[in-house]
Amino acid sequence: MVKHYSSEYKEYVAKMVVEDGRKATDLAFELDLHYSSVNRWVNQYRQKIDAANAPKEYITSSELEALKKQHEKQLKELQEENEILKKAMHIFSKRHM
Incomplete structure (x- = not known):
């Protein structure tokens, strides 16, 4: 007789192997499952x-434009931070002399 298991149960068993590091053979024995079933569920997961x-x-042209704007904004922020650090370094290096 073939047993049918819910997809949630299959995913739960697979997570125990993948994320918790349990051995598929040990888990199959503990849960009274066939090893090949557990192995198949793990592969599917x-x-x-x-x-x-x-x-x-592929990305759309609107996604590309959004990425460009994001990178331009990050670049501008980094350049501003760099200028501030340069000025601070100049001020502190004058004090020590």
């Missing part, structure tokens, strides 16, 4: 995680 973390291959 890892693929799901990899797909969620994978970068997009």
Whole structure:
């Protein structure tokens, strides 16, 4: 007789292997599951995680413009900070002489 498990249960078991570092063989024995089932669930969970973390291959022109604006803003802030540090260094180096 084939047992059917919910997707939540499968993900829970897979998380115990992937995130908690449990051994699939030990976990299968403890939960009275077949090792190949646990192994398959773990592989599916890892693929799901990899797909969620994978970068997009293409970005739209509006996304590109938003990234450009963000980088320009960061660059401007860093340049301002650099100028302030240069002035502070100049002031403090005069005091020690």
